[in-house]
Amino acid sequence: MVWLQKLFTKTGSDDNLEANNYERDWVSLDPEKFGNTKIYFSTHEQIDLYELEELCDSVGWARRPLRKVRKALEHSYLVVSAWEVKGTKKTMIGFARATSDHAFNATIWDVVIHPRFQNKGLGKVLMKYMIRKLRSDDISNVTLFADPQVVDFYRRLGFILDPEGIKGMFWYPD
Numbered sequence: 330m331v332w333l334q335k336l337f338t339k340t341g342s343d344d345n346l347e348a349n350n351y352e353r354d355w356v357s358l359d360p361e362k363f364g365n366t367k368i369y370f371s372t373h374e375q376i377d378l379y380e381l382e383e384l385c386d387s388v389g390w391a392r393r394p395l396r397k398v399r400k401a402l403e404h405s406y407l408v409v410s411a412w413e414v415k416g417t418k419k420t421m422i423g424f425a426r427a428t429s430d431h432a433f434n435a436t437i438w439d440v441v442i443h444p445r446f447q448n449k450g451l452g453k454v455l456m457k458y459m460i461r462k463l464r465s466d467d468i469s470n471v472t473l474f475a476d477p478q479v480v481d482f483y484r485r486l487g488f489i490l491d492p493e494g495i496k497g498m499f500w501y502p503d
């Protein structure tokens with residue numbers, strides 16, 4: 330069982346973890362599953378593209394050109410990263426982003442939890458966090474494209490396949 334706790338960090342020097350004025354949402358973790366690990370979510374944290382690539386590598390995703398990944402992040406409506414903190418070192422252990430028309434619709438992409446942290450409830454908390462952020466902006470239609478092996482993960486979060494028979498359709502260049 331994991332749950333969220335909201336805290337705010339203050340400004341400090343540039344070199345340590347308290348350096349940023351970012352809002353960090355610390356995840357309260359079950360010590361039985363996480364030991365004394367500390368994890369927070371952020372919508373503001375600077376994303377190092379190489380670190381993101383490593384995270385995507387860790388789950389076996391195909392590499393994408395970094396310049397396109399950068400552009401995709403820049404044009405995303407919401408980017409959430411999850412960070413493990415050990416002493417003064419932080420490591421990105423989760424990620425998800427959403428694109429949106431800012432009014433009605435958002436689509437969630439690139440949901441990933443590092444294998445070391447999978448099956449502990451963190452993916453669920455990350456998704457709920459995304460949905461809460463989108464709902465707080467009054468966005469009511471949240472969609473995503475699920476790989477076949479994770480359909481049930483999203484189902485458990487309330488996502489529905491083909492609501493009212495509506496089908497997702499794709500066009501690819503020849």
Ligand SMILES: CC(C)(COP(=O)(O)OP(=O)(O)OC[C@H]1O[C@@H](n2cnc3c(N)ncnc32)[C@H](O)[C@@H]1OP(=O)(O)O)[C@@H](O)C(=O)NCCC(=O)NCCS
Binds near residue numbers: 449450454475
């Ligand atoms: C999919 C992913 C984000 C899930 O994160 P996670 O932290 O391991 O998932 P959680 O531990 O929060 O699981 C939440 C629930 O979903 C279930 N679940 C997790 N992965 C599942 C899967 N692949 N299929 C079905 N159910 C799954 C868990 O058993 C748990 O069930 P419960 O609430 O009844 O206990 C993670 O496994 C991952 O990063 N996978 C590789 C990347 C990927 O496939 N991303 C999705 C692309 S569409």
